Amino acid sequence: MKPVSLLLGSRLTFDVTILAPHVPFLLKGALLTAEACGLALVGSLAIGFLVAALRTSSSPLLxxxxxxxxxxxxxxxFIVQLFFFFYGLPEIGIYIDAFSTGVIALSIAGGAFSSDVIRSGILAIDPGILEAAEVSGLSKPVIFRKIVMPIALRTSIRPLGSVFINLILTSSILSTITLNELTGSAKIVASDTFRPFEVYxxxxxxxxxxTxxxxxxxSALHRHLNRDRMPEVA
Amino acid sequence: MRYTSFTSYDVVLLAQGLGVSLALFLTTTVIGLLLGTIWAVIRFYRVPVLSPLIAVLAELLKNSPVLVQLFLVFFGLPALLKINVTPVEAALITLSGNTAAFIYVIAVSAIESIGRDQIESARVFGLSRWQVLRHIIAPQAMAFAIGPLTGLLVNQLQVTSLISVIGVVDLTKIGNILNLRTLKPFIVWTIVGALYYATAKLVAFGGATLEKRLRAHSAWKGL
Structure with missing residues (x-):
């Protein structure tokens, strides 16, 4: 392979080819990032829907x-939340690895953000639809599962996407609790090769x-979910 | 000998950490505001070469983790340019750039929120482009931008906590130090979290007050 090096003067060198032998290691880190983000996405959506349901419920306490x-x-x-869980959980006798701690912390933080998005999706639903569902004799949980959730999900898919993108960016913070995901592996490569600029x-x-x-x-998912709606909405 | 219990001096430590966090937050906000606005104005004037370059830079800064940006400046720049970068300098550079990228986006949409007809009629009245920017666009754009700006600043305040990773002794770093000394993570991180929370609320309150004032001209005054 021909080295692609950019010579900036005599002392400044920028050569990304030195990273080539470390690509498999970095890919392993990227896989860990993907796993953590995937799990945290599921977790934060679950928490988000639950909390959004509570926030829009008629009970003032909930x-x-x-x-x-x-x-x-x-x-x-997020880093304070992460340290709270990472150092705090063993204190109360819960011993889980850094990966689980990270996924839990990401889910809880992501859940707060996605619940806000889902809540505004729920509030945007035409009250007529809910009245029609109630008149049809559907119970509250059924209305929420079959009517509110699908509509709220498809209107809020785009803002949920930016929450997810933020989740991916936030997952880099997991490297501070000894988890060698993408950023953590890059840190190791940077100190192995002494070429931090190229690596980062x-x-x-x-x-x-x-991202x-x-x-x-x-965007593709949003278009797919809203394909039958009016062009100004989709 | 290790002091495992909390001492009254810890309050001073926490206050010191909060002070460092706040000082860096305020400094980088001011620099970010200036830089981001300049970038948006460059886009407004459609400066060739510069404005697409800024668009790419802002996109890169917005879509990558701040932690990686911090590492790039703190570990990468010294290795590339053979210079010394202290943790505080790295934090200042990174956070200013990051804030600027987000402010650029807000400023661009604030400028675009003003109807073309207003700008055209102002031009017809003989105002120069600078005068249009100064007297027509800036006041309205400011009122438009203050809401998203408050949200951004609350977020950027939390982002400052990342600089503890490269060794700036901010509130999070103090939390780390106290945590390792006392081994009482719940108490330490709850206090640190509460301090961040209170500061975030203060920023949000300040933003809301400012927004009310900037929008006073169009507020509902009652019948």
Whole structure:
């Protein structure tokens, strides 16, 4: 392979080919990132729907409690939440590995953000639809599962996508609790090769392209889910 | 000998950490505001070469983890340019750039929120492009942008916690130090979290107050 090196003066060299032998190692890290993000996506969607249901419920106590959860986890830095769980859980006798801790923390933080998005999706539903469902004799849980959830999901798929993209970017913080995901592996490669600039520059572009691909996928999904709706909505 | 219990000096430590976090937050916000607005104005004037370059840079900064940006500046730049970068300098550069990228987006959409007809009629009245920007666009764009800006700043305040990873002794780092000394993670991280929460609420409150004032001209005054 021909080395692609960019010579900036005599002392400044930028050569990404030195990363070639480390690609498999970085891919392993990327896989771990993907796993953590995938699991956290499922977790945060589950929490998001539950909390959104609580927030839009008619019980003032439940909606208040849900609001407190969202408010707290949106206004406290993720790294503080992560340390809270990572150092705190063993204290109360729960010994789980860094990966599970990371996924749990990501799900809880992501759940707060996605519940806000889903909530506004629910509030945007035409009350006539809900009245029609009630008149048809459907029970509350059935209305939520069969009517509210599908409609809210398809109107809020785009903002949910940006929550997910944020989740991917946030997952890099998991490297601070000894988890060698993409950023963690890059850190190791950087100290092995003594070429931190190349490593982190490539990593930056990788993350940016990854999130760009995800946003393309989300746009496609949004168009697919809203294919039967009016053009100004889709 | 290790002091495992909390001492009154820990309050000073926490206050010091909060001070460092706040100082960096405020400094990078001001720099980010300036830089982001300049970028948006460059786009407004459609400066060739520069404006697509800025668009790409902003996209890269927005779509990559701040932690990676921090590492690039703190570990990468010194290796590339053979210079010394202190943790605080790296934090200042990274956070300013990151904030600027988001402010650029807000500023661009704020400028675009103003109808073309307003700009055209102002031009017809003989105002120069600068005068249009200064007297027609800026006041309205400011009122438009203040809402998203508040949301952004609350977020950027939380982003400052990442600089503890490269060794800036901010509130999170103090939390780490206290956690390792006292081994009481629940108490330490709850206090640190509460301090961040209170600060975030303060920023949000400030933003809401400012928004009310900037929008006073179009507010409903009652019959």
């Amino acid at each position: 909606s208040r409690a849900a609001f407190v959860y969202v408010d707290l986890f949106r206004n406290i830095p 520059a490539v990593l930056l572009v990788v993350y940016a392209s990854l 760009y691909l995800v946003s393309l996928a989300i």
